[in-house]
Amino acid sequence: MIEGEAQLADSFRRAMRRVASTVNVISICVDGQPMGITATAVSSLSLHPPSLLVCINRAAAFHAPMGDMSHFRVNVLHRDQSDMARMFADRSQHALRFLSGWELDATGTPRLVDAQATILCRRIDSHSFGTHSIFIGVAEEADSRDEVDPLLYLDGRYCGADE
Numbered sequence: 001m002i003e004g005e006a007q008l009a010d011s012f013r014r015a016m017r018r019v020a021s022t023v024n025v026i027s028i029c030v031d032g033q034p035m036g037i038t039a040t041a042v043s044s045l046s047l048h049p050p051s052l053l054v055c056i057n058r059a060a061a062f063h064a065p066m067g068d069m070s071h072f073r074v075n076v077l078h079r080d081q082s083d084m085a086r087m088f089a090d091r092s093q094h095a096l097r098f099l100s101g102w103e104l105d106a107t108g109t110p111r112l113v114d115a116q117a118t119i120l121c122r123r124i125d126s127h128s129f130g131t132h133s134i135f136i137g138v139a140e141e142a143d144s145r146d147e148v149d150p151l152l153y154l155d156g157r158y159c160g161a162d163e
């Protein structure tokens, strides 16, 4: 990498640390086994049809099964669920991830019961870009918790919208 590119990578990382992102756990069911990953690279795509996109690193264990799924669920974390965010970003906590707080929906996809919001999507498309794949889902069901207090990730730490 030439020096200019290294500098750009640093300044890009620094710039992105100033972007507040809502924290999500994406969940799927693989051969009857629940699987999930913490992800901030999630974006609303359109209202007609109601759709969103999720970006997953190809190096993640979640990547290959995600490509085979008919459905995935975006569980938007509530501010009091930072432990859930840490657990689904830490491979060493794999066995603990679905022990409590989850139920299976009619498609068999895990649903986080106390999530800030949860959106079941049919996976309809994917695109590769660099180290990641972009998965597009059309929403089939969406629920929200009345209280609006999502978990955010900003400058490398978890916080709420008012701090």
Ligand SMILES: Cc1cc2nc3c(=O)[nH]c(=O)nc-3n(C[C@H](O)[C@H](O)[C@H](O)COP(=O)(O)O)c2cc1C
Residues within 6 Å of the ligand: 023, 037, 038, 039, 040, 041, 042, 055, 056, 057, 059, 060, 061, 062, 088, 089, 090, 091, 153
């Ligand atoms: C706050 C936060 C946000 C993350 N966002 C994403 C993301 O959007 N996409 C992604 O592929 N990985 C993301 N990661 C990394 C994955 O959660 C982590 O690497 C994952 O646990 C790797 O899965 P594996 O250990 O099962 O391979 C994020 C991690 C953290 C802590």
